[in-house]
Amino acid sequence: MELTERGFNADREAITLIAGTDDPRATIEAVTERADDDALRITSDQVRSTIESDPSISTGSNRSTNTSTESVSPPETMGSAKTDRSPVSDASDDVSTDASTDEGNVAVDDTTESDPSTSDSRSDTDSTGSTTTASNTAASTTASNASRSETATSDADRSDTAHLRDLEIANDMTGHSTGTGEYADFVRTFRDRYERLSKILRGRVNHRPASAIAEMPGGSDAAMIGLVNDVRSTRSGHWLVELEDTTGTFPALIMKDKGIADVVDEILLDECIAVDGTLADDAGILFADAVHFPDVPRTFQPSYADRHVQAALISDVHVGSQEFMRGAWESFADWLHTEEAEPVEYLLLAGDMVEGVGVYPDQDEELDIVDIYEQYERFSEHLKAVPDDIEIVMIPGNHDAVRLAEPQPAFDEDLRELMSAHDSRIVSNPAAVTIEGVSVLMYHGVSLDEVIAELPAEKASYDDPHKAMYHLLKKRHVAPQFGGHTRVAPEERDHLVIEDVPEVFHTGHVHKLGWGKYHNVLAVNSGCWQEQTDFQKSVNIDPDCGFAPILDLDTLDMTVRKFA
Incomplete structure (x- = not known):
């Protein structure tokens, strides 16, 4: 605009x-x-x-205020009946396809200006294997900018529902860091992790501490809850898993011909699991019959908003990069001003607002803005295009100017001041955000690299980032493995534990679009707003750009809109 x-x-x-x-x-x-x-x-x-x-300014009595030239198509109705939404003028044909499955209802809608000569097709697969297609059309940024400057966009009216809004933040550790970097701090972190996750598992197994199991006679039934200290294969092809609790360690043997052998490759070091089985005759090892993860209960039933209201879930804007998609962002911001976007009252941004400086080798060669403060100033300018009656929640990512170790506190006062124009809620990574009764766990997603690297490709991959997210839900921890790609800060409380099951799990980081439901929890990785960089080409990352998942908080159905 x-x-x-x-x-x-x-x-x-x-x-x-x-x-x-x-x-x-x-x-x-x-x-x-x-x-x-x-x-x-x-x-x-x-x-x-x-x-x-000013006498030179005149108003026309018949002039329409709804004159956006963006091609916008209303999404298909999903689930229960929705409030009627009128498309803006000059709307293109509806290209959304409803993917109604047991894993959730998702529609994909293309909201860019169409150029038939450059149209191609794209498909995304949700967790059930159902395919959702979208017409993926290129838009001319120059034409779009000219259109915006010549034609006013009609603003959505959200004032009537402002008094109904309810937004709460939990687990924000900004200003509450307790770590000093000493060994004792790490001990406290892992002790807290064990205590909180073991509570979840205690209702499933009749567990004993390691010291008590060591005193039991051979042949006894036994169960232990502990953090995974080691996983290694034996000469015979079996697996030895060493568990550690607050009293000591004890080994469990998973036989290769047991039905539970297929979960061994899902076990990560430092996560909390339970193993039950039978002690060997000499009582020196536990022959495992079952492995239990903290997991999301299969009986979990999500909560819903009691009115029709939506939230836009985005991440990885990367302002400051030469590949930042300004045209796509402006198309998204313009759409938020339309009547069709009136139900969108919340915007949740899961990290990497800017490109940052010195994040990867030779990054300076791909920067449009080389000063980190100027990057945030420019990001703030772009944020002003979002209607000021939309509630915004932001968490930092690994490209942002905060510590890399997780949990990441929110920005310092200088950076907050640069982004104060929109009065956004800036909180730590991760954060539990409850919007009108719907809990959204926001996590930037650095540990997804770890999960994808450690697990078999059929269980976790960059092409299906939501499946990697399923494993974090299964482990009830957003960064279970310590000492790898993910840096973990020692705190008295492990802020990375997923103690309460959310309705929605929202991540970014990997620049790939993916969604699906795991035990009734909607997992969404929202793609990015940065086209492929030379560095991404070198590591075979093909990003999904310019997408905005729009979540119905009253049904947890979702429409994925494309603006590039």
Whole structure:
């Protein structure tokens, strides 16, 4: 929008008044010239005053304020009946395909301006193997920008529901870090991990501590809960899993011909599991009959919002990169101002707002903005294009200017000040965000690299990032393995434990789009807003760009919109 490019935000009524004049661009120029130097937001009173005092500005009585030239298609109705949504003018044919499966209902909708000469097709597969297709059309950024500056976008009216909003943040450790980096801090972290995850497992096995099992006679039935200290194969092809609790360690043997052998390759070091079975005759080893993960109960029933309201789930904007997709972002922001996007009252951004500096080798050669503070200033400018009546929650990622060790506290005061124009909620990574009764676990997702590297390709891959997320839910921990790719900060409390089951698990980081349901929990990895970089080419990353999953909080159905 023209206002955003000039560094201003505006309330809904102000934009409506500007759109109602015969020459919106001239009106914007007149309004911004009269604005105070330190003003960030244009109000309706300022617009009225300008119109009344400037005779060159006239309004047409028959002028429509809903004149967006973006091609927007209404999503297919999924699940229960929804409030009627009217598409903006000049809408293209509906290309969304409803993927209604046992794992959840998802539609994919293309909202870019179409160029038939560059159209191709794309398919995504959810966790059940059902395929959802979308027409993937290229948009001209230059034409889109010209369209935005010449045509005013009609703003969605969310004012009537503002009093109904309910947003709570849990597990925000910003300002509460206790770690000093000493050995004792790590002991406290793992002790807390064990205590909290073992509580989940105690109802499933009649467990004994390691010290007590060591005193039991051979042939006894026994069960132990512990952190995985070691996993190794024997000469005979069996697997030896060493568990550790607060009293000591004890080995469990998983025989290769047992039905549970197929879960051995899912076990990660340092995660908490339970093993039950029978002690050997000499009582020196436990022959495992079953392996239990903390897991999400199969009986888990999600909660829903009691009204029709939506949240946009995005991540990995990467402002400052030469490959940042400004045109796609502006198309997304413009769509949020339309009548069709009126139910979207929340925006959840799962990290990597900027490209950062020095994150990977030779990154400086791919930067459009080389100063980290200027990157955040530019990101803040782009954020102003989002309607100011949308609630925004952001967590940091590994490209952001915070510590790399997880949990990551939110930004310091200097960076918060740079992003203060929209009054966003900036919290730590991970964070549990409850929106009108629906719990969304936001985690940037660095540990997904670890899971994908350690597990077999059929169980976790970059092409299906949501399947890797299933394993984090199964382990009830967002970064179970210590000492690998994921840096873990020692704290008195392990903030990475998934103590309460969320309705939605939202991640980013891997720049791939994927979604599906695991035991009624919707797992969503939301792709990115950065086209493929040279570094990504070198490591065979083919990103999914310009997607915005739109979640219905009253049904947990989802529409995936594409803006690039």
